[in-house]
Amino acid sequence: MEGGACGGTIVETEAYLQRGDASCHAARGMTLRNAPMFGPPGHAYVYFTYGNHFCLNVVCCEEGIAEAVLIRAIEPTHGVEAMRRRRGRDALRDLCSGPGKLCQALGLGREHNRLDLCGGSPLSLRAGDTAPRSRIVTTTRIGLRHAAELPLRFYLRGSEFISHK
DNA sequence: GCAAAGATCCAG
DNA sequence: TGGATCTTTGCT
Numbered sequence: 001m002e003g004g005a006c007g008g009t010i011v012e013t014e015a016y017l018q019r020g021d022a023s024c025h026a027a028r029g030m031t032l033r034n035a036p037m038f039g040p041p042g043h044a045y046v047y048f049t050y051g052n053h054f055c056l057n058v059v060c061c062e063e064g065i066a067e068a069v070l071i072r073a074i075e076p077t078h079g080v081e082a083m084r085r086r087r088g089r090d091a092l093r094d095l096c097s098g099p100g101k102l103c104q105a106l107g108l109g110r111e112h113n114r115l116d117l118c119g120g121s122p123l124s125l126r127a128g129d130t131a132p133r134s135r136i137v138t139t140t141r142i143g144l145r146h147a148a149e150l151p152l153r154f155y156l157r158g159s160e161f162i163s164h165k
Numbered sequence: 166g167c168a169a170a171g172a173t174c175c176a177g
Numbered sequence: 178t179g180g181a182t183c184t185t186t187g188c189t
Contacts, residue, residue: 023172024172049173050174052173055172098173098174099173100173104174142173145170145171
C-alpha cells in the first residue's frame with residue numbers, strides 16, 4: 001500500500017482446495033470465472049457473489065493448481081476514515097469483519113481481479129508480524145453447503161475483528 | 166434460453 | 178430468520 005492507502009492485518013482466512021473440496025470454485029475444472037485460480041500464485045482472485053458482494057482470494061499454488069486462500073477479515077490499521085466512508089459504518093469492528101465487508105471497505109472490485117499482490121499493484125500483501133501457532137484457531141468454514149466439515153478456516157484467537165467466533 | 170445456487174450482509 | 182440482488186453455471 002502506498003501513502004494514503006488503507007489496509008490492515010489479516011486475522012481470518014479460509015482455504016479452498018482443488019481436490020476433495022466440493023466448495024472450491026475450481027472443483028469441477030476451469031471456468032471463465034475461476035480462471036485466475038489456475039494462474040500464477042501471489043495473484044488476486046476477486047469474484048462477485050450474492051448480487052452485492054465481492055470476495056478477495058490469494059492464489060497459492062503454481063500455475064495449473066487451483067488453490068486459494070479467502071481473506072475473510074482484517075484488523076483495520078490504515079485509512080480507517082476512508083473505510084468508514086465506504087462502509088457507512090462507524091464501529092471499527094464492522095469495517096472488515098467479513099469477506100464482503102472488507103472488499104467494500106478497501107474499495108475492491110472486478111478491476112482488482114488477477115492483480116499481482118507481491119508489489120507494483122494498487123493492492124498488495126505485506127509481510128508483517130507472524131502470529132504464534134498457539135494463537136491460530138482451526139475450525140470449519142462458514143456459509144458452505146458442500147464440504148462444510150473440512151477444517152479449513154483459520155483465525156487469530158481473541159481477535160475482535162473476525163467475522164464469527 | 167432458463168432456472169437455480171451462491172465462499173454475504175443487513176434489517177426486522 | 179429471511180429477503181435483497183445479480184452473476185455464473187449447468188441443464189431442460
